[in-house]
Amino acid sequence: MNHDINIGKLQRNCFRQSKVPGEFMLQMRVPGAVIDAKHLSLVQHVAETWGNGKFHIGTRQTFSLPGIKYENIDAVNEYIKSYIEAIEVELCDVEMDDTDKGYPTIGARNTTACIGNQHCIKGNFDTTSLARKLEKLIFPSNYHIKMSVAGCPNDCSKAHFTDFGIIGIAKMEYDYGRCIGCGKCIDACQGHATRVLSKSQGKIIKDTCCCAGCGECATVCPTGAWTRNATKFYRVIIGGRAGKQYPRMGKMFLNWVTEDVIMGIIGNWQDFSAEILEHKPIYLHGGHLIDRAGYDRFKEMILEGVELNPESEVAERIYWAETEYRANIHVKPVNK
Amino acid sequence: MSYAVSIEKMDKVLKELKKKYRVYAPIRFEKRGRYSDTDLIRYAEIDSVKDVVYNEKSDFSPKEVIHPITQTLFHFTEYEYRESQIDDKEILIFAHPCDINGIKRLDTIFLENGNNEDVYYKRLRDKVKFVLMECQEDWDTCFCISMGSNQTDDYSLAIKFGEDQLSVEVKDNEFEGFFASEEEIDFTYKFVTANQEEVNLPKIDDKEMLKKVYDLKMWEDYNARCKDCGACTSACVTCSCFTTSDVIYSENGRVGERRRVWASCQHEDFTEMAGGHSFRNTPADRMRFRTLHKVYDYKERFGEEHMCVGCGRCTDRCNQLISFSKTINKLTEEVNRLQKEVN
Numbered sequence A: 001m002n003h004d005i006n007i008g009k010l011q012r013n014c015f016r017q018s019k020v021p022g023e024f025m026l027q028m029r030v031p032g033a034v035i036d037a038k039h040l041s042l043v044q045h046v047a048e049t050w051g052n053g054k055f056h057i058g059t060r061q062t063f064s065l066p067g068i069k070y071e072n073i074d075a076v077n078e079y080i081k082s083y084i085e086a087i088e089v090e091l092c093d094v095e096m097d098d099t100d101k102g103y104p105t106i107g108a109r110n111t112t113a114c115i116g117n118q119h120c121i122k123g124n125f126d127t128t129s130l131a132r133k134l135e136k137l138i139f140p141s142n143y144h145i146k147m148s149v150a151g152c153p154n155d156c157s158k159a160h161f162t163d164f165g166i167i168g169i170a171k172m173e174y175d176y177g178r179c180i181g182c183g184k185c186i187d188a189c190q191g192h193a194t195r196v197l198s199k200s201q202g203k204i205i206k207d208t209c210c211c212a213g214c215g216e217c218a219t220v221c222p223t224g225a226w227t228r229n230a231t232k233f234y235r236v237i238i239g240g241r242a243g244k245q246y247p248r249m250g251k252m253f254l255n256w257v258t259e260d261v262i263m264g265i266i267g268n269w270q271d272f273s274a275e276i277l278e279h280k281p282i283y284l285h286g287g288h289l290i291d292r293a294g295y296d297r298f299k300e301m302i303l304e305g306v307e308l309n310p311e312s313e314v315a316e317r318i319y320w321a322e323t324e325y326r327a328n329i330h331v332k333p334v335n336k
Numbered sequence B: 001m002s003y004a005v006s007i008e009k010m011d012k013v014l015k016e017l018k019k020k021y022r023v024y025a026p027i028r029f030e031k032r033g034r035y036s037d038t039d040l041i042r043y044a045e046i047d048s049v050k051d052v053v054y055n056e057k058s059d060f061s062p063k064e065v066i067h068p069i070t071q072t073l074f075h076f077t078e079y080e081y082r083e084s085q086i087d088d089k090e091i092l093i094f095a096h097p098c099d100i101n102g103i104k105r106l107d108t109i110f111l112e113n114g115n116n117e118d119v120y121y122k123r124l125r126d127k128v129k130f131v132l133m134e135c136q137e138d139w140d141t142c143f144c145i146s147m148g149s150n151q152t153d154d155y156s157l158a159i160k161f162g163e164d165q166l167s168v169e170v171k172d173n174e175f176e177g178f179f180a181s182e183e184e185i186d187f188t189y190k191f192v193t194a195n196q197e198e199v200n201l202p203k204i205d206d207k208e209m210l211k212k213v214y215d216l217k218m219w220e221d222y223n224a225r226c227k228d229c230g231a232c233t234s235a236c237v238t239c240s241c242f243t244t245s246d247v248i249y250s251e252n253g254r255v256g257e258r259r260r261v262w263a264s265c266q267h268e269d270f271t272e273m274a275g276g277h278s279f280r281n282t283p284a285d286r287m288r289f290r291t292l293h294k295v296y297d298y299k300e301r302f303g304e305e306h307m308c309v310g311c312g313r314c315t316d317r318c319n320q321l322i323s324f325s326k327t328i329n330k331l332t333e334e335v336n337r338l339q340k341e342v343n
């Protein structure tokens, strides 16, 4: 077969080039990684009718359907219209002009999430709901961004290895009268978290500097002396990445911010990207983009117009720690 | 006499009552539960009958009103001490029958144990009157019938909650006046007559059998399962253990207070003595102790009834999903087996 296929265009349509010329893998978005199981029959149908009968649980939690032949792409796109509408338009309230031709862009990648407090006893919030709200801010945009949402500082969704990692934390409140001084919270904090609790005269004292906001103390407390403040708080980790050259773990940018702040900064992401990329939505890893702007400029632009809640903490500076598979990575020729 | 009372009217009555009483009922603390986005239901003072959670079991029992989690007994300085004060208000507690019976068990422990009345308990307990709440549902962890604690006549008012109306039975004349202008109805409080959960109590007739029960293999199961957290005893309406200690105010090392704070027999350090020796060293030991205390020891000592009233909160609160009623049933099966072996 003689191929003349614009693979860039197909990639933007969420069909990824494969080893076999003329075959592609469709990546279907699942923002926040939870949807009704009924959608599986559609996924199965596409895989068995046009794909090679298999599906990959994409590393970004997409349904990835390999082995789709170029000539079937229109049919597939037509068939997945109902899925795109159900997920993007109905669940995420995304504004889309056209759902007939498949996904309009691959720019912002699927936002991954752990199951969060929909199920998990450690989860501090509903990760999927937040991911869906974020979807409305980032999709469909050609500017690249990868996000991951974790229900608690265990970070099962690896928020530390993505452009923006959002981690749910809880402000713990202590009821002195209800505490029986059993020390279970001390053990829990010691075993699972940051060792900030200790006992004094039969009650608990806390070094508030470094509470991870995990909620382990509340989970073990037999009397309900520790409870979570009902407001949901978040920690934002930025600039994590994998890659061949210099992977790195992300660093804390914001701590104890509210959902409004999250919406504000992610809402600013496109303008920030456009500015730094001179309005060309080329693929550049979020971490590299932040590096290109420099942390100070990034901070200024991403927090533009965002009202920080009084509990917020903002990183003054960030010291990245890269794994340098190529040495002298930050030393560049002058005129390049 | 019984009356149909609107929520609005009841709130007016409540407002009047609050002049004389502190009124406690199980209320919802939104999102304050053990896990995120779960609620906590526990006793607190109410401002409206709308606050009363009548159709869900509270996580904690009403015992904390009379046997506070942290209670200051007296304050001391270098040369003198002064007993802690409580206010003059009387206390009204909304409770289900099992809890009222549970508080009767506490009375036995605090007021009749060793002919020694506990004054700190008594001074609060003497103020208490109960508002009986109808059990509209037999929750699946309740086993009050098996424990004979599904009924009580120790109440001043009995209430059946409805969407916008209450049926109120007034048993205590003190409260008649509040309802005189209300519509009289034919309402009598209905006690639960059946539980989904049935518990068979062990018959341990002699010390020999008791010794065998001590050595049962079943207890060892709990070494891996029970985490010694003490959630069960905190939730239990009849657990009464506390630790007394002196707290020294840091600004002046000679001034302070003596207080008592709840303790739990499930905690590792409960039996610890000076020198670090402890005589119940494993979760299995402690589980055995608690079980036998609730359905054997107490009755052996005080005669009439078992300590456990079957409210089932220990089961509800155990995050290791250890069911106390199932534990008792297992024990009874084992005792029956042992009995057969003897015969």
Ligand code: SF4
Binding pocket: A172, A188, A189, A193, A194, A195, A196, A197, A206, A210, A211, A212, A213, A214, A215, A216, A217, A218
């Ligand atoms: S929320 Fe804070 S205090 Fe509680 S266990 Fe976690 S780190 Fe420790």
Ligand code: SF4
Binding pocket: A178, A179, A180, A181, A182, A183, A184, A185, A186, A204, A217, A220, A221, A222, A223, A224, A225, A226
């Ligand atoms: S676990 Fe709860 S009761 Fe025990 S010491 Fe900690 S706060 Fe106090």
Ligand code: SF4
Binding pocket: B225, B226, B227, B228, B229, B230, B231, B232, B233, B266, B314, B317, B318, B319, B320, B321, B322
């Ligand atoms: S609540 Fe469960 S795990 Fe905790 S001490 Fe009681 S039985 Fe053990």
